[in-house]
Amino acid sequence: MVSPAYLRQFGEPGGYLDFARFGPPSRAVLDTTARLLEQSAGAGSSTVDELMRQEQRAKAVIARLCRTGADHVVLVPNTSQGLFQAAFGVPGGEVLVSAAEFPANTYPWARAAEAGRLTVRGLAPGHVTADAVTAGLTADTTAVSVNAVDFRTGYRADLAALRDVVGDRLLIVDGIQGFGAIDAPWDAADVLVAGGQKWLRAGWGTGFAVLSDRALERLRPVLSGWTGAAGGGVFDNEIHPPAPGAASWSITNLSPVSSGAFAAALELAEEAGIGAIEACIAERVGTLEETLRSLGAQIVSATGRRAGILAFTLPGKPAAQVGALLAAEGVAATVRPEHVRLSPHASTPMAAADRLRAALSP
Ligand SMILES: Cc1ncc(COP(=O)(O)O)c(C=O)c1O
Numbered sequence: 001m002v003s004p005a006y007l008r009q010f011g012e013p014g015g016y017l018d019f020a021r022f023g024p025p026s027r028a029v030l031d032t033t034a035r036l037l038e039q040s041a042g043a044g045s046s047t048v049d050e051l052m053r054q055e056q057r058a059k060a061v062i063a064r065l066c067r068t069g070a071d072h073v074v075l076v077p078n079t080s081q082g083l084f085q086a087a088f089g090v091p092g093g094e095v096l097v098s099a100a101e102f103p104a105n106t107y108p109w110a111r112a113a114e115a116g117r118l119t120v121r122g123l124a125p126g127h128v129t130a131d132a133v134t135a136g137l138t139a140d141t142t143a144v145s146v147n148a149v150d151f152r153t154g155y156r157a158d159l160a161a162l163r164d165v166v167g168d169r170l171l172i173v174d175g176i177q178g179f180g181a182i183d184a185p186w187d188a189a190d191v192l193v194a195g196g197q198k199w200l201r202a203g204w205g206t207g208f209a210v211l212s213d214r215a216l217e218r219l220r221p222v223l224s225g226w227t228g229a230a231g232g233g234v235f236d237n238e239i240h241p242p243a244p245g246a247a248s249w250s251i252t253n254l255s256p257v258s259s260g261a262f263a264a265a266l267e268l269a270e271e272a273g274i275g276a277i278e279a280c281i282a283e284r285v286g287t288l289e290e291t292l293r294s295l296g297a298q299i300v301s302a303t304g305r306r307a308g309i310l311a312f313t314l315p316g317k318p319a320a321q322v323g324a325l326l327a328a329e330g331v332a333a334t335v336r337p338e339h340v341r342l343s344p345h346a347s348t349p350m351a352a353a354d355r356l357r358a359a360l361s362p
Helices: 027-041 047-052 054-065 079-089 107-114 130-136 159-166 213-218 256-272 274-294 319-328 352-360
Strands: 073-075 094-097 119-122 141-147 170-174 191-195 207-211 310-313 340-342
Touching: 027 047, 027 256, 047 054, 047 256, 054 073, 054 207, 054 256, 079 107, 079 141, 079 170, 079 191, 079 207, 094 107, 107 119, 130 141, 130 159, 141 159, 159 170, 170 213, 256 274, 274 310, 274 352, 319 340, 319 352
Parallel strands: 094 119, 094 141, 141 170, 170 191
Antiparallel strands: 073 207, 191 207, 310 340
């Protein structure tokens, strides 16, 4: 279980069950943001250089959490930008991706296909399992792209099994719905991209990509900017080749204030232990599930392989009505036409289940 010191970092309302949409940041993130912004307001000759070092701090934690070197890590401002980099960088051929993925993982491939760089092959509807991927692979497949945890069904992909069936092709993973909430074999991915605004609780404008050696060999950093060039920061009117390593994905400098906030959030998660956070989330998802079942709800998300997402319907009550009942009781959830989605974090009090019961009891 997580430490009391970790839990003291958070102050969201007890009925907040919407971490799959946005994770309210910690006090460490708030304090770091305020401190760095204040520092920038009083900028002196060395302030900008000092602030820019926050990026190294964030990359170092990501490298530790992903068991790789910092030269394999690049910060990105959101998941989508990382996936666009991947889509425009893959070496052509056919990319296998389900149309049911969150659109951050469908548009980049569609746009890269429109630009004539690759073709997209859709996976059969359903969970992205090793069997489904095996059935979709062809001799032309160069890459497979998948959400680590599906935003809608809550299904947690078996990354190790996917790695096995994908073989020497590139495995690209949108990890935003899992990273920080579950301990997964992230090193199975050739490209792992995750924004920090959900389960990592780092706020918007934060994210990273981790590239394997295979990815660094095969992906062409098409969208490499001046900060991604070899010998960065040389103003000699020449165009330089992309830098070696993941740094080649850099387009320009990111906000060092956001990078510092991201580092604070990552360090907090690392200190608490991802395994401990995962266990707390699983316990809360289990309790919410039991409560919902006792109220006659149908669980429509995955119940076997899952992470922090629990989706349900209540027979006879449209999702919008369920959402209104929850809101009236102070429960924040994602309400979609087809279901209501709950997603607790380690800081969610167990009493959130009582609120749920109070809101939905007949
Ligand atoms: C699976 C998945 N990918 C990506 C995103 C968001 O992408 P971005 O960080 O580009 O906003 C979300 C949710 O908003 C998501 O659920």
